[in-house]
Amino acid sequence: MNYKLSAFSTQLGKGKKHRIMSQNKTKIILLNIVFLAFCGGLFLFLWNAPEEKTAFIPHDDNHERFFAMGKKEAEKFCESCHNPEGEVPLPKDHPPEYRCLFCHKRAK
Numbered sequence: 001m002n003y004k005l006s007a008f009s010t011q012l013g014k015g016k017k018h019r020i021m022s023q024n025k026t027k028i029i030l031l032n033i034v035f036l037a038f039c040g041g042l043f044l045f046l047w048n049a050p051e052e053k054t055a056f057i058p059h060d061d062n063h064e065r066f067f068a069m070g071k072k073e074a075e076k077f078c079e080s081c082h083n084p085e086g087e088v089p090l091p092k093d094h095p096p097e098y099r100c101l102f103c104h105k106r107a108k
């Protein structure tokens with residue numbers, strides 16, 4: 001009698017465990033889908049960011065030397081001309097300006 005009962009209860013235990021496992025699996029799969037959707041959204045957001053329309057650094061006497069420099073190094077010079085009292089102040093509605101070359105690409 002004991003044998004049958006314990007066989008029954010391990011059977012029961014297994015079933016329960018199995019159900020919990022597959023619930024966890026479903027949860028993990030759902031979380032993965034949420035995560036992927038989030039990444040996709042973020043990717044599209046960055047892909048569509050204003051960057052594309054943003055003016056490129058022109059190839060001219062003022063900017064030519066920056067094409068050969070590291071970005072961080074080049075950015076130290078921007079403000080000597082592009083400052084509120086300088087030659088070419090930034091437009092009034094200019095976005096935050098810390099890293100010029102993130103937005104104003106040198107390619108092209």
Ligand code: HEC
Binds near residue numbers: 057060063078079100
């Ligand atoms: C020696 C002065 C000088 C420095 C230094 C300088 N610029 Fe300029 N920049 C100008 C002048 C003058 C213009 C406007 C005339 C032109 O398009 O060349 C200009 C125009 C621009 C434009 C607009 C181009 C367009 O198509 O309308 C961008 C963007 C720009 N600069 C970014 C930068 C960045 C980023 C840096 C630093 C890496 C930088 N500049 C450093 C003088 C300078």
Ligand code: HEC
Binds near residue numbers: 079082104
């Ligand atoms: C967050 C992105 C971003 C950063 C960082 C940034 N800019 Fe801009 N900048 C823009 C956008 C967007 C515009 C307006 C659209 C355009 O004309 O490119 C603009 C416009 C300009 C213009 C006028 C362009 C024109 O055609 O009249 C200049 C000059 C300029 N930025 C220089 C700079 C400099 C110098 C820095 C660093 C101190 C800088 N930007 C950092 C996004 C940025």
